[in-house]
Amino acid sequence: MASSERLDLARQTAIVTGSSSGIGAGTARELASAGADVVINFHGSEHDADALVVDIEAMGRRSFKIAADVSSETDVIAMFDEAETRLGPIDIVVSNAGVQKDAPLAQMSLDDWNAVIGVNLTGAFLVGREAVRRFREKGVREDVSPALGKLVFVSSVHQIVPWAFHANYAASKGGIDMLMRSIAQEVALEKIRVNSVAPGAIATAINAEERENNHDAMLKLIPYGRIGEPADVGRTVAWIVSDAADYLTGQTIFLDGGMTLYPCFKGNG
Numbered sequence: 028m029a030s031s032e033r034l035d036l037a038r039q040t041a042i043v044t045g046s047s048s049g050i051g052a053g054t055a056r057e058l059a060s061a062g063a064d065v066v067i068n069f070h071g072s073e074h075d076a077d078a079l080v081v082d083i084e085a086m087g088r089r090s091f092k093i094a095a096d097v098s099s100e101t102d103v104i105a106m107f108d109e110a111e112t113r114l115g116p117i118d119i120v121v122s123n124a125g126v127q128k129d130a131p132l133a134q135m136s137l138d139d140w141n142a143v144i145g146v147n148l149t150g151a152f153l154v155g156r157e158a159v160r161r162f163r164e165k166g167v168r169e170d171v172s173p174a175l176g177k178l179v180f181v182s183s184v185h186q187i188v189p190w191a192f193h194a195n196y197a198a199s200k201g202g203i204d205m206l207m208r209s210i211a212q213e214v215a216l217e218k219i220r221v222n223s224v225a226p227g228a229i230a231t232a233i234n235a236e237e238r239e240n241n242h243d244a245m246l247k248l249i250p251y252g253r254i255g256e257p258a259d260v261g262r263t264v265a266w267i268v269s270d271a272a273d274y275l276t277g278q279t280i281f282l283d284g285g286m287t288l289y290p291c292f293k294g295n296g
């Protein structure tokens with residue numbers, strides 16, 4: 028097989044959670060552009076989900092939207108059921124849905140804690156568990172990929188970078204790291220590959236206010252000198268799930284323009 032063919036995702040089906048906008052949408056587009064059919068999961072923005080489905084269909088891929096709250100076990104199971112009914116066995120799952128509810132610790136409500144852990148970490152568990160169950164039922168399709176399935180968690184640089192005033196968010200992302208590595212260890216022999224991508228500052232709604240009000244300060248944290256785009260993350264995920272990365276499992280790729288190089292130490296410390 029030529030090296031470029033290993034990047035091809037033709038005849039594979041992907042579910043991307045939280046894919047009506049932001050990093051999820053960028054990832055759905057890149058997977059479709061590499062040849063995959065893609066299920067678009069949304070929670071709030073149905074209109075954006077509709078528009079993305081139209082775009083993906085225009086690329087010649089199959090796609091549909093489905094509403095699901097990833098922190099709900101019933102919703103997650105129903106989403107996988109519908110995906111398989113409409114598009115067939117699932118080869119690729121990207122657990123991306125995430126929220127931020129920031130507050131100084133002393134003012135952080137239990138509701139804000141639970142909401143962030145619920146979507147970001149419990150959601151990752153529910154989606155990851157369902158992915159593994161469905162991959163096993165599907166069986167390896169040697170003609171499509173040597174892997175039984177590919178599971179990717181969208182984490183954050185804040186799985187290792189402490190983040191004052193965002194304790195719930197950073198804790199959820201730190202949790203994703205051990206969730207990902209523990210699952211990867213558990214299922215590797217079955218040829219299920221499990222990895223994370225940990226983005227830095229990517230231009231999405233989650234940090235729109237920060238980018239607007241604090242742009243220069245943010246740029247100082249990024250040695251590469253630009254805010255990332257959702258497509259940057261999408262292209263990395265497309266590579267991780269492709270057969271070009273068939274030997275990759277249990278790893279986090281920090282896709283951050285160098286943010287985790289701790290640039291404030293340059294000439295300091």
Ligand code: BGC
Binds near residue numbers: 184185
């Ligand atoms: C957060 C963004 C933030 C970035 C870098 C992401 O995980 O969601 O709000 O800009 O990390 O700090």
